[in-house]
Amino acid sequence: MNNGRASGVAPASRRNERRQVAAVVVVAAMAVLAVGLTLLITAEPQGVPGALTTTSAKSTPTATADSVSPTPSASTVSPEPDESPSVGPEPGESETGGPPVAALPEALLGRDLEELPGAGNVVALTFDAGANSAALASILSTLTAEQVKATFFLTGSWVQANSGSVDRILADGHRLGNHSMSHPGFTQLTDAQITEEIRGAEAAILAAGGDPRPFFRFPFGERDSRVIATVNRLGYVAVRWSVDTLGWKGTSGGVTEETVLRRVVDGLRPGAIILMHIGSNPEDGTTLDADALPGIIKEIKTAGYGFVTLDQLLVA
Known part of the structure; x- marks a missing residue:
């Protein structure tokens, strides 16, 4: 009998203990849930920096003039080179501060003219x-005596x-042209060097x-x-x-005045354009173009031709 009662009391006690434990667990869970809800309500939205925040894992660094290169734009991107001929400065403009530049006739562009x-x-x-200028005085004297005007291509x-x-050439009424600064072969130069x-x-x-x-002559005649x-x-x-006299070769190069x-x-x-030189041959010192010039002018006149400067190219 006693064993039967003891057995009946023990299960009831254990059930009460289990109820108490379950109640404690439920209370603890509710407390944790309440804390979590409180944190969610009071916390700032994720990813939005607070008032004192300067960077975050998702924020973009502030750009500075010293650390970031500018994004290419219409003002910073170099234009593609223009392969088509252009007259350069607009009429009336001058990149060097000299007299105004006239527009070039379209028919003269894209060519290395061999005649008028x-x-x-x-x-x-x-x-x-x-x-050098070894033959300049002789050439100017002949041109003056024959009343002929010519064009002189000068290097800087x-x-x-x-x-x-230059004063002596201009005083006699002759025309000038550009022959580059230092007489290099142009096909080996960049556009900037040209x-x-x-x-x-x-x-x-x-x-x-x-x-x-607006007249230019290529050194050595090299061009493309x-x-x-x-x-x-x-x-x-x-x-x-049109004609190179070859007087520049001198007698050492097998050329003579004749x-x-x-x-x-x-x-x-x-419309022939005749090429001669002012300087003497560096090896033999001859000035064959100057020596032959009186005879050249006489033969040209005899053949019925007159003389013009290259300004004839600009005549409409």
Whole structure:
């Protein structure tokens, strides 16, 4: 009997204990839930920095002028090179502060002219100056005596080394042209280097009292479509020649005064551009172009031709 009662009491006691434990667990869970709800209500939304926050895992660093390169825009992106010929400065503008630049005739662009288009029975005598001035006095004297005007292509270095020569050429009524600053081969130069060569010579000639624009002659006659277009963009017409006398080769190069004369006579045609040089041959000191010039002018006149400067190219 006693064992039966003891057995009946023990299960009831254990049930009460379990109820008490369950109640405690429920209370604790509710307390935890209440705390969590309180934190959720009072906390700031995730990802939004507080008033004193300067950075976060998702925020973007503040850019500064010293640390961040500007985004390319229309003002910072270099334009693609323009392969089409352009006349360069607009009429009336001058990048060097000299006299205004006239617009170039469209028909003269993109070419290295070898003759005067549609000029009729006239020729142009042209003289390059890049070495010394050994024959300048003789050439100017002959041109004056024969009442002939010519065009002189000068390098900037020649102008700087021959003070007063520009005045002498201009005083006799002759025309000037640009032959670069230091006489390099242009096809090996960048566009920037070409600009430096042309603008350097232009500045030297302007400073000496002359103006070479808009005529340019390539050193050594080296050119291609790119450099011609670059010259045009700088406001110049590229002018080559119809006849090279080869007087610059001198007697050491197998040339004589007679061969210089014959080359000109044989190459005569309407609008011909004749190339000669001012300097002496560096090996033998000869000045064959100057020596042959009186005979050249006589033969040209006898053949019925007159003489013009390269300004004839600009005649509409």
